Amino acid sequence: MKATQFEETQRFRQPWIWMLLGVLTLYVGYxxxxxxxxxxxxxxxxxxxxxxxxxxxFLTMRLQTRVVNGQLxxxxxxxxxxxxxxxxxxxxxxELITYNSLLQFGGWGIRxxxxxxxxxxxxxxxxxxxxxxxxxxxxxxxxxxxxxIIEQFKAHKHAK
Numbered sequence: 520m521k522a523t524q525f526e527e528t529q530r531f532r533q534p535w536i537w538m539l540l541g542v543l544t545l546y547v548g549y550x551x552x553x554x555x556x557x558x559x560x561x562x563x564x565x566x567x568x569x570x571x572x573x574x575x576x577f578l579t580m581r582l583q584t585r586v587v588n589g590q591l592x593x594x595x596x597x598x599x600x601x602x603x604x605x606x607x608x609x610x611x612x613x614e615l616i617t618y619n620s621l622l623q624f625g626g627w628g629i630r631x632x633x634x635x636x637x638x639x640x641x642x643x644x645x646x647x648x649x650x651x652x653x654x655x656x657x658x659x660x661x662x663x664x665x666x667x668i669i670e671q672f673k674a675h676k677h678a679k
Contacts, residue, residue, distance in 0.1 A: 525586040525668045527661050529640040531577050531627075540577060544570050580628075582640050584657050586668045589675060591648065593657050595629060595638050605650060608679075612649045613672045615665050616656065619643065 531537075544567075551567045576597070585592040589607040594600065620639055624630035630637040639645065639658025646657045646665050659665045 525584070525661075525664055527582075527584045527659060527664075529582045529658065529660060531580060531640055533641060536577065540570075540574050544574055580640075582638055582658065584646075584659065591646075593638065598629060599638075605648065607672055607675045609650055610648055610672065611651065612647075613669050614647050615659075615662055615669055616645050616647045617643050618645055618656065620658075 547567050547570045551564055554563055579597050580595070582595050583593060585602075591605045591607075591610065591613075592602045594602050618624075618637075620627050620630070620637065620643070624632050624637045627639055627641065630639075635647070635654035635656055637645070637656045637658070639656070642658055642660050644659050644662040644665070646659055646669070648655055648657070
């Protein structure tokens, strides 16, 4: 089998997310600052620490997908830090799908509905993978390249 190559890294780049997080951070920071003179306790800063933690989480989150030499790898840092690996031999089916993350899964990120796990950042395209033990969808912003990988997966399966 020839070396299959696919690589993609996605980050949260939606302007509305960053505007919402920015406004929330400024508002909570303002509230902490104007109330600081009254109590001067660090417990007042907890809401600001939570908002900053969420901001840092979004800054560091990224979905990485690779297909190399008949193996699919993905990780969703900082939540899934080690590569999850599936060989083409253990994958039963792989297909490119179009989905609505908000309506079908309730949003973006790592989600689950009654059918499958979803790992995505944005967009409406995904690589649906079915193994003997699980079903999951990895979001992609490169559907044309993903379709080529899926064709190579199907060729691998038919050659067996």
